[in-house]
Amino acid sequence: MEIPLDSLCIKNLWQSLGHEVDQISQDATGYLAAFVSDGWIVLTGAQVADLNMALVHGISPQAWLEDSVNSFKTRKIPGVVFLTDSVSSFMSQAASDLGLENQGVMPHLARRSDLNTPEVATVDVSNYKDETSLRQAAQLQSNAFGYDLSELNMTLGGKVLDNPAVQLFVGRDCGRPVSTVMTIADGRTRGVWNMATDPGYQGKGFGSAVLARALNYSRQGCNLDHLLATQRAESLYRRFGFRPIGTASTFTWQP
Ligand SMILES: CC(C)(COP(=O)(O)OP(=O)(O)OC[C@H]1O[C@@H](n2cnc3c(N)ncnc32)[C@H](O)[C@@H]1OP(=O)(O)O)[C@@H](O)C(=O)NCCC(=O)NCCS
Known part of the structure; x- marks a missing residue:
């Protein structure tokens, strides 16, 4: 498309x-x-x-x-x-x-926000914006990207929780947090950020399930989703209709 x-x-x-x-x-x-x-x-x-x-x-x-x-x-x-x-x-x-x-x-990469998402596995995904979920998301980002956890916790504070433009999603396996993503609305545009699955759970469909939930959540008036992709995640995003618009x-x- x-x-x-x-x-x-x-x-x-x-x-x-x-x-x-x-x-x-x-x-x-x-x-x-x-x-x-x-x-x-x-x-x-x-x-x-x-x-x-x-x-x-x-x-x-x-x-x-x-x-x-x-x-x-x-x-x-x-x-x-x-x-x-x-x-x-x-x-x-x-x-x-x-x-x-x-x-x-x-x-x-970008996609129209109203595109249908592909079939995904049934996964418990919440979009609670509370301190516990934010810390769990930071831990998952630390595990997936190799970032120092205390540096991440220093950057992710309460304003994220209070900001209605920011949505936080955490996928769980038997209650254990395993995958996360954030969306951030800016006018008609919705950015996808900080997508991360715990290395021990990658390739099992958790990331796709979390992303589907995030993209199908309230679009807050946005009509275009976009992101900067890591190479290993690009094929996943393409399955969701994202296409290159630049580098x-x-x-x-x-x-
Ligand atoms: C990218 C990432 C979030 C995908 O999460 P996931 O739970 O493994 O995703 P899924 O199982 O739903 O889908 C796996 C897809 O990712 C690819 N993939 C990436 N890393 C993988 C890994 N270590 N093991 C298996 N598959 C992997 C697969 O090829 C598959 O591609 P496909 O959709 O074309 O089949 C996860 O690999 C990750 O955290 N990577 C490190 C951080 C990162 O690069 N984040 C993306 C920022 S843009």
């Missing part, structure tokens, strides 16, 4: 990614966010690169790239910089020159 998106709409989607990650980062002790015409940066201060993100997509991207890297350097935190397709061809060398490490590309060239900074 083709998703008819013009370049303006894709630019808005890149900006939405920033608003989404901003909504789940605001309780972090090192929180800082800035949105400019050339991209955005959202920092939590965590010593985990993926929890400090910057995006570069504008018409004079060099200065924003340098500002972003300086923010990481000044705070002595690791971070991730995404270059969109509009700038990656001429900015990749500049990123390397600044000492960033090239991690390849992440597909930016993010991904660079990491380590202090």
Whole structure:
């Protein structure tokens, strides 16, 4: 299925990614966010690169790239910089020159929010937004991505629970939390974030069941779902109708 998106709409989607990650980062002790015409940066201060993100997509991207890297350097935190397709061809060398490490590309995938989801296994999935579920989600993300749990707990605070735009889903096997995902509404766009299944439970249908529940939950007026996919998850998302609308060239900074 083709998703008819013009370049303006894709630019808005890149900006939405920033608003989404901003909504789940605001309780972090090192929180800082800035949105400019050339991209955005959202920092939590965590010593985990993926929890400090910057995006570069504008018409004079060099200065924003340098500002972003300086923010990481000044705070002595690791971070991730995404270059969109509009700038990656001429900015990749500049990123390397600044000492960033090239991690390849992440597909930016999107689907219409009203698409039917495929058949999934019957799994107990809740969308309770309570402290216990949030801590269980953090533990699952830590297990699946290898992030330090205390750094994750530092970034995921009460504002996530209070924010009506954020939905949290946890799938359980005989009561044990095994898979999680979050959705974050930003206007007409819904972002899918932090999808994680405990390594011992991967490949058994839990992730699909949790994702189906999340996508079929109240759409909150959104008509487009999108996400940045890891390579191993892309085929799963494609089964749910997600299709590539671009790529993010991904660079990491380590202090
Ligand atoms: C991606 C992830 C959430 C999928 O959860 P899951 O519970 O294994 O998902 P399911 O069992 O419903 O589906 C498995 C699908 O993922 C793929 N897969 C990814 N990792 C797998 C693994 N370790 N074992 C088996 N299948 C795996 C399978 O190929 C299968 O693809 P298919 O849908 O084309 O058949 C899980 O592998 C994970 O936590 N990975 C690490 C974190 C990550 O990359 N998250 C995605 C962020 S965008």
